[in-house]
Amino acid sequence: MPVHVVLDGASSGAQVPAQLMRIPISRISATTDCCDKYVKGKVVHKGPLVALGDEEFVLKTVIQEEDSHQSSSSEHTSINMVLFGSAAKEFSEAVNQEDVVVVAGFTVGNSPTAQKDNLHPCNLNLSGDHACLYVLRFLLRASQSPAAKTKRSSSPVPEGAKSAKVSKYMYAPLSDLKRGAVVNVYGVVVFFKQPFKTRGTDFCSSLKITDQSNQRVGCTIFCEKLEDHPKIFQMGDIIRMHRVKIQSFGGSVNLVNTFGFSVVTFDGRPGGAVVPRTSSKTFNFDQEDRRAVESLRIWAADQDFLPAVTKIPLSAVQPKAYFDLTCQLLFKAPIDTTCTLLKVWDGTKCPHPLLDVLVEPSTIEGPPSLSKERLDMAVNVLVYDNHAEVARNLKPGAYLRIYNIHANTNPTSNKVPATSERSSGQADPLVFVLHGGTSYGRGVRILPDDSPDMQELQRVVESFPQDTMTDSELNDCMMEVWSTPPESPEAFQEQFVTERTCSHALKQLTLAEVKQSGPDQTFHVRAQLRSYRPQRLHQSLKLHCTKCKSIKEVPDDVFLSGVFSEASRTQGPISEPWLQSGTVNLPGRRPQSPCRALTVLLATELIGMGKTKEIVFLSGSTLGEACHLAEAYQFVIPVTSSQGGVSLLDLSAPFLFQGRKRIYGCKRCSHVVMKEPDGDGVERLDEKMIAEAMGVVPLQYGLLMQFELHDGTETLEALLWRDAESFFHVSPEDAATSQEAQNRIRRTVDALCPGGSGVAEQPWMDLCLSSYLVEKDGHDHVCYQICHSSATQAQH
Template sequence: MCSVSGKMNVPAQKYIYTPLDQLKEGMVANLFGVVAFFKPPYRSKGTDFCSIVTIVDQSNMKLKCTFFNGNPDALPKIFKVGDIVRFHRIKIQNFNSDFQGISSSGFSALVFDGAVGAPIVPRTYSKCYSFTTEDQKNLESLRDWQTGQENLSGSRLKLSDIQPGQYFNLICHLVGKAEVDKASYLLKVWDGTKCASLTWKVCVEDDALEGDRASINRLQSITIDILVYDNHVVVAKSLKVGSCIAIQNIHAKLHNSLSENQAQAAFLEFHLHGGTGYGRSITVLPEDDYDVQELKKALDTAELKENQPLDCLSSLELTTSSDNQLSQKLPPFDALEICQQLSVTVLPAHLQWQITPLTTVINSKAPQKFRIRARLKSFKPQHLYQSVKFHCTKCNSLLDVPDEEELNNIFQEGFNDSPNSNTENTFWYQSATWKTINQGNRAVAIHFVKKHDFLQSPEDSLIMLEGGTFKEICKLSRHFDSIILVRSKKGHLEIDLSTPFLIQGNRWHYGCSKCSNLKPLEMLNSLSQEVDWNATEIAKALGIEPLMHLFVMHFTLEDGTGSLNAYLWKHSKQFFQIHASEILMDSELQKRLHNIMNTLCPPAKQISEYPWMDCCIRSYHSNDGRKDQICYEIFDTILSERNSD
């Protein structure tokens, strides 16, 4: 008896193995075979997991086997086509005029790497098994036989062997990963060889990309980007960067980019489509797997050439690659004149990107990132104060900001809950109450929050205010460091998130009513030892999810080759160098924003007289509930200082 992998062995029993061409309906057989096709365990329509494998042997007969088990680990541990299996006590039945193997009582499976010279280390769920010298002979015989079988090895390729239109299997190293959207996920992989064709680089936000940035940068000229979809997204999210994986049935899709005055460029996209058809799957390979060891040798000896820029390449950059000598016709506008004119914007990064005509951007797949030079033909909203919105980073909601009239109405509704003159002091705040003159004896209360058990000077104080009007609150905000608006409810002070939860000068901080989990105001006492009243710490102490103030604007850009609509929102603070949270309460900032927009889109002038803007934009898919569409967003773009003053 041969000892294998240090597992517990049982006394050797003589097994007879049946060639696949001698199987008969109803028999329970012992089989050796090479995996010609498989589906890793997946959830069946019932409660069990299902695994499908087709095996072949020297008789050139095939047998499809279907196994079910409530525990996916108990199913055969097959990693790739070419693995060799040993099945004991498999039942043969007739299904659709073909034989099919299913598990019977006492069924067991051993799986071995099919490569010649690979260690004889079985993968098995069983703690006890036998493996004899005769079994080893059967295994090595199948390894030798399958070496020359094109149908067993032809679908497994190196990146250097891939041709457009192929479906192939790949064993590779995971360098990086990122979520693209809810239905797709990006995997950056390599196998030590380089794809001969130009490849599509999927663009994602920098902070969404997982993996060592230095490694991604160093390897990017030799990695490929694979987009995986639907059921494979869950598996992709669970993968650890640095692991070795086997991916089955990747589609190398040829994409042609053709735009006006530009030659056609072809590059490869890589997709793992949804479902389990044709064995589509992602499998993590163990460190001791023979193919993993061979892959690591290839990675260690890979020759890395000069890297291309880290950030994603647009289709124009791909078409002007030195590997693809294409015609260099200018677009239908004077590109030299554009380059000589100063831009009213500057780019803090991505200066190595080539300027891409808008017509190319419009005709390119999403998601991608581009550098463009264009004029601002028009913008919305025309009333700039309407451009300020709330954004919750947790639930991704965009909300309108209440104006002065709305806030006044809310405050007046709260007057019914205004404090009485018997407000009591506590250990962490001290209260004062007064009644307004000629306003029906309306009561207003200020609760001075103590710090280090003492009251502070007004410019350093945090106060909680009840019963104030909009004008009273604005006046008090000029004297006190921080104001929290509260109401009395059943003897307790509470926050109402329909109004600001904190006011600090011209910055009025709001919270998301959907995502916040309000805590008692007494939690402010935990901040009594802090140096100053920090808005982030106050929100955290009170269980409030802060809303961000953003400019949300709709720009129509034009460059002579075409026009497109782009949003400016997440990166609006960077663009304008103005805090959107302050502009509603500061007339000087409002005037400054108005002057900026008049500079970018001057009234009473022809568009040919408008200034040029260098911008970075990204394309992405958006679903408004009716249909999928491609949208564009401006990012990493800043107004030059002479235009923002």
């Protein structure tokens, strides 16, 4: 039996073999001789048991060096372990998370997820009869008994919290962090961004913390569920994180979550109750934790690192100001897919005129009646882009904190038309806007019941009368105060029609007739758009190789930042004869010189030709620095050192920046050879010449969407790929860099598939389809593609 439970070092019939020698996780490599070695660690993550067939199982877990939170010198102290067959099944039944295990009889393989999970680059694999795993369980001593613990601690702990049973958590000062270690930390939040959706499946939180050592450390947290992210409501809150890994990013220390990660936050104001905020059902919390929070509160209160208070009431708002608003949500209504309107109040009256807006009464969600006094004090907040989705899930009556809201006096800049005329000399009306993105901490959070701000606001709003209005009074009032804008003046009237651009003389068929036909045919159809994928339209932008026909996702900035950071860490001297160091200016920044790891290299031949600074080779830079340089120089090529010379970064990153355009290369088809691009005999270099000189096969941008069509006879799924550019009248290259191009695509699909409308309201589309054969799972499938079709705005 491969799994044994060992009690206090001795078991009933099983004991860890004395001839085995322990090897630290950090010293494991793909060439390690494992025959007489064992690994000891704590189970910090236990995955589910997956059945592959009859008695065939697999299970993935993560173990961590027991003492890794006390030592900051070791790198890669956590490692993935994959168990197969009976070992997986017995592990699932016998081992719990937080158990200490001894692993022997394993083999070592490369970890395919190392770049994503930031763990050891190798896996431990256990299968067959030679694999052994010992679970170390220690009997509780008298001093560790539940009765003794109760006697020692007379102060109550919060509901859901539990005291540490055996081992004591150790917390590392932020000034003692060393790259690669997994640690537990406390800190005061000095900056934070609300969680935002990445291009993958996760949400990402970004924050910066400090402690009594006065060291500031950035933190990046990825979790699939919003509720697993830190519950931070204002700068100065206290945060406690367990099992975060130390990385170096852009020359600075950064903490990232790893397996077993947990987080608890506290209000940072001195004197208040120490109430943990967490989504975990159980967590460790005792008197020492309470003292740690109080100590950080007192210390932070005497510091001057926290910014001036940006939280102000509506009665103190000034035009054009950015501020944080604590308020109660009265009503909400969707404007379109990118904007949601919130009607909020905070018990005070805004002294400035407010913009009137109009919405469809049927779209308003809120209570059936409210006092006229409350509605007169309420204001409109337009919530855009990534925040609109969050706003749609809010419930009327909720108490909110809206961060970095803008008291806008120029509604046309947000495509918000005023619906009431303004007399000469009258002040511009205000409309409150939460812009898209996460800059400056923008976002919306629901305040918890124990929040002092929420309790204070609740006392204020409950002091107002609760009298109701008649239905007719409510309708009149709603038409008056919900006077609202769409995002563009004609958003509700804008219509698109589709037409076929081919010269085929074909009879129009129903979708049912099309599905009864074979492959390699062309059809004319008339159908409606029931749905489309992806719903997040930025995901429709792809990279494809015209040579090998491969298609890949466009990397997001979080991934690219990691590629640039890794290249900076391995940067060495460069002595390529056709390159020389130089100095360039970043737009809006001080001149950059070859300081720290950043080296600017210019092609000497081009300098001699009078084309100085047309090409900049950039070494040791961050992604942001490369983007800034691309604003001022025609071509920016990020490189790294390679045996004294230069080489391109991994082709997962752009090999060339040209203005806002990022140009990628195909890993499969490229054969990189670094040499100076030949500028002889040409008036101006272009990206094609640079790619050829470097042996790179450039990837092309493309738009890929799947439309679900229906016409009453059948439903059919069709790809829009080859002719997507002519369909939207937008090139994929423009869609990658231009907001205007992106807006056109969104307006088109919103018009062709209006959300919430019935079948009768959906426009009919005249389309040309082609059918083709695809082999999948050993079977042939007929698929369809939209071709020779164009969507244009209807003429009124």
